[in-house]
Amino acid sequence: MGRPRSFDEQHLLDVAEDLFWSRGYERTSIELIAERSGVANGSLYSAYGSKLGLFLKTFERYCDQRVELVENVIADHAGSFEEAVVNYLDKIVRDCTSGAERRGCLMLNSIGELAARFPDVVVVASRTIERMENVVAARVAESVATGEIDLAEDRINPLGAHVVMVSQGLIQLSRVGVSAARLQTLVETSGRLSALLRVA
Numbered sequence: 001m002g003r004p005r006s007f008d009e010q011h012l013l014d015v016a017e018d019l020f021w022s023r024g025y026e027r028t029s030i031e032l033i034a035e036r037s038g039v040a041n042g043s044l045y046s047a048y049g050s051k052l053g054l055f056l057k058t059f060e061r062y063c064d065q066r067v068e069l070v071e072n073v074i075a076d077h078a079g080s081f082e083e084a085v086v087n088y089l090d091k092i093v094r095d096c097t098s099g100a101e102r103r104g105c106l107m108l109n110s111i112g113e114l115a116a117r118f119p120d121v122v123v124v125a126s127r128t129i130e131r132m133e134n135v136v137a138a139r140v141a142e143s144v145a146t147g148e149i150d151l152a153e154d155r156i157n158p159l160g161a162h163v164v165m166v167s168q169g170l171i172q173l174s175r176v177g178v179s180a181a182r183l184q185t186l187v188e189t190s191g192r193l194s195a196l197l198r199v200a
Contacts, residue, residue: 007039009047016058021106024113025055056120062106063128070132070164074139081143085136085163089187092167096174097183104175108168129164136160166190 015037019028030051034041048054073091077084096102103109107125114121137160143149144156151159170183 007037007043012037012039012044013058013061016054017062017106020055020058021062021103021109022101025051025110026113030054052118056124059106059110059121060124063124066105066107067128067131067135070135074163075135077139081139081149084139085190086187088163089167089170089190090184092170093174093180093183093187096171097180102175102177105168105171108171132164133157133160136163163190 012033016028016033019033019036028051030041030044033039033054034044044054048057069091070088073088074084077087079087096104107128110121111125115125137157140149140151140156140159144151144153166186170186173186174183
């Protein structure tokens with residue numbers, strides 16, 4: 001069993017996530033994380049081995065939270081499937097446009113910056129995307145089983161993947177400055193497209 005942390009790990013990971021997300025991996029140093037978090041350099045290296053080790057711990061936590069978000073706004077939504085999708089995409093747009101700093105998504109940003117150098121980033125991101133798609137697909141399957149929507153079985157997983165793909169596209173568009181109004185129009189269009197895709 002490893003030694004217990006001598007610091008508040010959740011606070012540390014909050015600080016590290018904010019820095020990695022805002023500045024990127026390369027422009028974020030262990031020294032800066034130590035300064036902002038109040039955790040000594042030596043403690044960080046002892047706990048995580050390297051900056052990459054700390055990043056991967058932060059990255060996995062962030063990705064788990066993204067899956068939880070999809071579960072909360074899709075799987076647990078009490079309305080129709082269509083309403084659940086719009087609720088999810090609305091949430092994405094609100095998150096993307098809530099601050100002046102359009103920093104996108106840590107997962108998508110990190111794929112672009114680090115995928116060619118660090119295979120573990122690709123592994124975590126791919127697993128996360130698959131988990132999100134599975135959550136949406138399970139909601140589709142539930143709606144098919146109850147008779148809410150009419151969809152061939154072999155189109156359930158593609159529809160789940162489509163919804164996740166749209167959410168990621170909205171994030172990227174927000175990052176290049178597309179207005180909240182324009183993003184909301186795309187949400188409404190995607191809701192109608194989801195209906196068209198539900199043809200058995």
